Amino acid sequence: MWFVAYLKENYIYMNLSKHTEFTTADAIVQELVREGVKVVFGIVSIHNLPIYDAINRNGTIRLITARGESGAVNMAEGYARSTEKIGVILTSTGAGAGNAAGSLTEAWNAGVPLLHVTGDVASPYLGTGKRYIHESKNQNTMMDGASKKSYLLKNCHQTTVIVRESIQEAKTLPSGPITLNIPIDLQSIIVPKSQILNLEDSKTFLMDKVMEIPRDVLKEITNASRPVIWAGGGVVYADAACELKSFAEKIGAAVITSESGKGVIPENHPLCIGHFGSYEATQKLLNNSDLLISIGVRFRGNETTNWTVVMPENHIGIDADPNIFNLNYTVKYGLTGNAKQILNQLLKDLPENSSTNNQDYLEEIKDVRYAVRLALEKTLGPYKEFAEVMRNSLSTSTILVRDVTVPASLWGSRLVDIHKPRTSIHANGGGIGQGLPMAIGAQVGCENDTVVLMVGDGGFLVNIGELATASQENLPLVIILFDDSGYGVLRGIQDATYGRRVGVELKSPDFETLGKSMGFKTSKVSDSVDFATELKLAINQKKPAIIVVDMKQVGPMAIPYQGSPAIMHAFRPKEL
Numbered sequence: 410m411w412f413v414a415y416l417k418e419n420y421i422y423m424n425l426s427k428h429t430e431f432t433t434a435d436a437i438v439q440e441l442v443r444e445g446v447k448v449v450f451g452i453v454s455i456h457n458l459p460i461y462d463a464i465n466r467n468g469t470i471r472l473i474t475a476r477g478e479s480g481a482v483n484m485a486e487g488y489a490r491s492t493e494k495i496g497v498i499l500t501s502t503g504a505g506a507g508n509a510a511g512s513l514t515e516a517w518n519a520g521v522p523l524l525h526v527t528g529d530v531a532s533p534y535l536g537t538g539k540r541y542i543h544e545s546k547n548q549n550t551m552m553d554g555a556s557k558k559s560y561l562l563k564n565c566h567q568t569t570v571i572v573r574e575s576i577q578e579a580k581t582l583p584s585g586p587i588t589l590n591i592p593i594d595l596q597s598i599i600v601p602k603s604q605i606l607n608l609e610d611s612k613t614f615l616m617d618k619v620m621e622i623p624r625d626v627l628k629e630i631t632n633a634s635r636p637v638i639w640a641g642g643g644v645v646y647a648d649a650a651c652e653l654k655s656f657a658e659k660i661g662a663a664v665i666t667s668e669s670g671k672g673v674i675p676e677n678h679p680l681c682i683g684h685f686g687s688y689e690a691t692q693k694l695l696n697n698s699d700l701l702i703s704i705g706v707r708f709r710g711n712e713t714t715n716w717t718v719v720m721p722e723n724h725i726g727i728d729a730d731p732n733i734f735n736l737n738y739t740v741k742y743g744l745t746g747n748a749k750q751i752l753n754q755l756l757k758d759l760p761e762n763s764s765t766n767n768q769d770y771l772e773e774i775k776d777v778r779y780a781v782r783l784a785l786e787k788t789l790g791p792y793k794e795f796a797e798v799m800r801n802s803l804s805t806s807t808i809l810v811r812d813v814t815v816p817a818s819l820w821g822s823r824l825v826d827i828h829k830p831r832t833s834i835h836a837n838g839g840g841i842g843q844g845l846p847m848a849i850g851a852q853v854g855c856e857n858d859t860v861v862l863m864v865g866d867g868g869f870l871v872n873i874g875e876l877a878t879a880s881q882e883n884l885p886l887v888i889i890l891f892d893d894s895g896y897g898v899l900r901g902i903q904d905a906t907y908g909r910r911v912g913v914e915l916k917s918p919d920f921e922t923l924g925k926s927m928g929f930k931t932s933k934v935s936d937s938v939d940f941a942t943e944l945k946l947a948i949n950q951k952k953p954a955i956i957v958v959d960m961k962q963v964g965p966m967a968i969p970y971q972g973s974p975a976i977m978h979a980f981r982p983k984e985l
Contacts, residue, residue, distance in 0.1 A: 431602040433595050434463035436568040437526065439602075442469055444576050446497050448488060448853055449473070450481040454501030456528030456543055459596035461499065473853060473882065476874035478505050480846035482512035482586075483872070486521045487850030490834050491808055491860075493648070495522045495579060496850065502528045502593070503543035510555035511840065516586040517557055518838035519669065520642060522579040523586035524572075525556065531594040532563070549590050557585030565598040582729030582747065584646060620754045626725060626742050627758055633700035635770050636662040637721070639686065642669030642837075643705015643728060644748050650674070650830045652752035653704065659759060661767060663694060663774045667706050668822055671833040675805075676826040680774060684823050685781040687714045694777050699723060705748050708737040711839065711973055727751050782824065789820055790967035794937035795958070796824040799861075799889075802944050807859045808851050811835040812844025814865025815897040815970050816958075821863045841896075842871025845888070849875060852884040859887065859948055866892040866917050873923075880928040885951045888929070889944070892917055893960035897970065905971035924955040931955040935962035 437460055441449070450473045453461050464470050475481035478500045485496030496516075500509050506527040516523050529548055534541040545551060552559035558578060560571060572589065579587040630636070644653050650673045657664050657680050664674050665682045674681045685691050695701070701721040705728055710716060716737055726733070726740035727748055734743035744751055786793045795816070803809065805828035811817035813836060827833040834851060836843045848862040869890055879886050891897075896913040903910045924931030930952060934940045940958065947954035 430599040432597050433565045433568050433600055434459040436600055437572055438463045438467050440572040449497045449499050450475055450484040451499030456502040456593045457499055475878055478508035479512045480872045480875045482509045483843045483846035484850035485523050486516045487834055487847030488854040489521050491831050491851040492854035498525045500527045503545040506548055513555040513586045515836055515838045515840055520584050522584040524576055524579055525586055525588040527590055529590040529592045532592040552588040556588045559588040561590045565595050565600045569603050622754055622758050634767055635698045636660050636700040637698045638662045639665045639703045639706050640670040640673045641667040641706025644673040645830045647748035649749035649752055652749055656752050667712055672827040672830040675828040686712050687718055688781040690777045690780040788968040791963050796820045798937055798941045799825045808832045810844050810848040810862045812864035812868040813841040814868055814891055816891045817863035841868040845872050846875045848886055849879050852886050861887045863889050867896045876927045886953055887947045888955045891958045891960055901970035902972035920957045929953040929955045933957040933959055935959045
């Protein structure tokens, strides 16, 4: 009976959508189309039906139906990270919006531009606590905590403006997810079909901004004989990979990347150390450096062993967000702005002979490249061959998505070379289970590219329902599932810290049968030779595929994983 009452109460709002009048929902769709949105991820609900119907009537936007709101957000993030476009999600009220919150925090961590449009309860019931269907205590506040910013639509006539500004704010560096809460009763209100024009949107009126790099900064770079660049995701989002590579070559700098920055310089480049910032050989290189230039990097705790990695005092920071400077490491000079523009200006202003041409230093960089990789390979045992198979099998355009699992986080993020920006995707915030929907989003956005997901059985089961989404969309996704029937990361931490385990052993389903039931070509391997064969077949067939790696049969690593040093200290008994 409650549903009948609900429909009667809201019939006028839903019934209007049968007519040709221009509504709030149509205004939302108009702005999405104006932005060039081609795909929206979400779940249909009684609290977003008018918007879904408006998208359907418009007919230019593809709707991808996820099996959970958290998965929908992850899909939009994978889509945005792989395509350079904004990701759009449409969810429901209360529990639906709340389900999206965890994945929104991941997008906020990664600085990914998303527009999350969610329904809300009818406006007369906002904040009343009357337990209106799907009501939450304060949805806008809840969404604000999970997003870069959250807005509640109160005036339907401002829909065009607020949607347009939200899209712009999501894309403005530092980028991130923006949530729009649209009460159900406002979604079908008839509004003027406003044509709001922004002259600054027209490239005809834009002029190149003149940028002046301080002379002291140019002098520091020119005089450095052992420069190091630490590049992060900000270089990717600024589309500055070409400029970064040219800059590193011009000044003869070693390049360390954060995990988010993988691909800003090809990882087989002789100047690229890669994602090995906390390794001993890299730390020694940093200690002997006379200049650090950090570009679009956050210096996350897990990538600097909780900020115990010692950085050179002579430090030039480049970032779109000035709040980053001196947050984790102090800078001598902080340059605020778009990385692409700043690097272009540096390339213009630095003299042609900026490189020290220090051959001894260039050889040392090569030695460090080799040393950090060798140190990691020595710990892997049989998985060294698995890493080699992947490195040799994946093309330079393959998009590699990694969930949080020992193989992916330990060697998948370091030994499988990434050659281009936006071809490496992982969960910045460290949450497990987000890899599968991220990979789905990336495959939707890059239909002609190969997308490969590395995931553990524990993480895979978190969003297992999204296999149905991938199957329904017939996506040629290649999933490498490392099955050890447990939470491998936590096992290692517990073994090292307590010498005993709790809560980490899992009963896995028959993944071969499960994959086949979902329309995936599924196989199981127990050694690197069969793995090489199955991976090649999976990539070439261009159809959904799962390769289950039986880790118990493969055997243990040479040195058991014991957890990241950045977090291990938190678990050990200590006095206050």
